[in-house]
Amino acid sequence: MKNYTKYRKGYYMPPVCDMSWAQKEYPDKAPTWCSVDLRDGNQSLIIPMSLDEKIEFYKMLIKVGFKEIEVGFPAASDTEYEFLRRLVDENLIPDDVTVQVLTQAREHIIKKTFEALKGVKNAIVHVYNSTSFAQRQQVFRMSKEEIKQIAVDGAKLLKKLTEEAGADYRFEYSPESFTGTEPEYALEVCNAVLDVWQPTAEKKAIINIPVTVEMSMPHVYAMQVAYISQNLKYRDNVVLSLHPHNDRGCGVADSEMGLLAGADRIEGTLFGNGERTGNADIVTIGMNMFALGVDPQLDFSNMPELVEMYERVTRMHVHERQPYAGALVFAAFSGSHQDAIAKGMKWREETDPGRWTVPYLPIDPEDVGRQYDADVIRINSQSGKGGVGFIMEQKYGIAMPKNMREDFGYCVKGVSDHKHKELMPDEIYQIFQQEYVNAEEPYKLVDFALRKEQNGIRSGEVIMMVDGQEKTFKAKGNGRLDAVSNALQENLGVSYKDLVYSEHALEIGQASRAMAYIGITGEDGRTSWGAGMDTDIITASILALVSAINRMKNGK
């Protein structure tokens, strides 16, 4: 990587201004949002959306709650033009929604844009021209004055055509390539445009400060925004808008810091689609606010539906790690994360269900339409007892004792490691059934009959299938389980020094059945676990004991 020497910073620091905004922690109210999916997002797709696809996307944007939507660049193509006409002809623009259209500051392009707008009640006409040093020098080969004149002429034409149309359109101006523009000069151009428009409280103008190409760290951009915000003419009558791209991966940070620095409005796209590395991702910015307890005024409660539509019509993919939306962003595979999440969920249930403080999960997945069991705890060879126990309990109502969960955790981990794959809940349940429940090899319980003697002792017989033959063993003990345990130790050549037992009724799936768990610890200190399931709790406990003995015999 020697070629770094050919690069220099392409941005300009603004003059010193009030920096008190930098003390703010986070934006405490939602900005005005403007979706530019149908324009900036669309212009960057390999195959731009068809008319019908744009309509579907547009309807979704309205459903999510956008009140300002840049619907296209009508002078760009027939599809762009027809799209706007279709919105008008089919009456698809709700009264509280303003559609925005983009145009270069060129006469014929502006005129074509106004043709497309006929019949639109609420519109923002967004005009732009490039102001950066590089574009002045290389693309336009014009002086600062000449470039400013393009902006002023464009602004005048917007005003004139709006008056001629008898319309009440609002205006937006962008000094495109702002990030490579001297901030004082960008301010001068914006103020010249505002002098033409003479914005009022009733008819505010929008000045949009784009990060056309991201060149600096977010705090530098925020300082530029603060400088513009603090020095713009007619400031009270101007909506200061931001339009960050993501070349350095900081589109969201630019937006958030820019809001702190004085901006009122954000232009961006769903999941950050847009030119090159994309636009600022409005889903992330909005959800970041949500996660801090601020209402973003956008509804992302059905994220799976949003992702499905987006992927289908744009032919783009929402990355598995995309904040708040990716398939894996709530998934925990690793043991310690799963353990903490399972405990955090329990804590929340028992203490304050109205608050969310669960470790490792910045938001409640259900708030964006995701499910705990399917999305959160996922099992592979990195997982531990906490996660496996959580799934067994939540999905199947199997509440194993803590130490048995550890045993089962290692068992599941081994299977996943060996198969080199993630295990689905049903597979985990199968492993549990096969490994622990009512195990019959080498010994199978056939029957038992026990009575209570006068002194409280239980005695009787237990019938077992051993090596294909039925055998009856005398049984005696303090209780039924104890009697069977004694009989089996005496006759099957097994011995253990400790036996732990627990049971519960099954409430999910196999309702009306009982589950019993038994752990027996051999002379070597190793504990073998078994489980029994039956409609009768005593039978379940004896089946659990036989399972544990079988597993001990099998070295498990």
Ligand SMILES: CC(=O)SCCNC(=O)CCNC(=O)[C@H](O)C(C)(C)COP(=O)(O)OP(=O)(O)OC[C@H]1O[C@@H](n2cnc3c(N)ncnc32)[C@H](O)[C@@H]1OP(=O)(O)O
């Ligand atoms: C950062 C952004 O995303 S900006 C938006 C970019 N989006 C798009 O460009 C998509 C839609 N654009 C298009 O379909 C076409 O560019 C059109 C229809 C608008 C214009 O098409 P054309 O005139 O054939 O081509 P083109 O855009 O290359 O025009 C370049 C000319 O316009 C000038 N120009 C470019 N942008 C602007 C502007 N904003 N204001 C004034 N002049 C401009 C250029 O300097 C160049 O001038 P020249 O002809 O004297 O060399």
Ligand SMILES: CC(C)C(=O)C(=O)O
């Ligand atoms: C048209 C402008 C606002 C733009 O898309 C950009 O600068 O990125």
Ligand SMILES: [Mg+2]
């Ligand atoms: Mg852009």
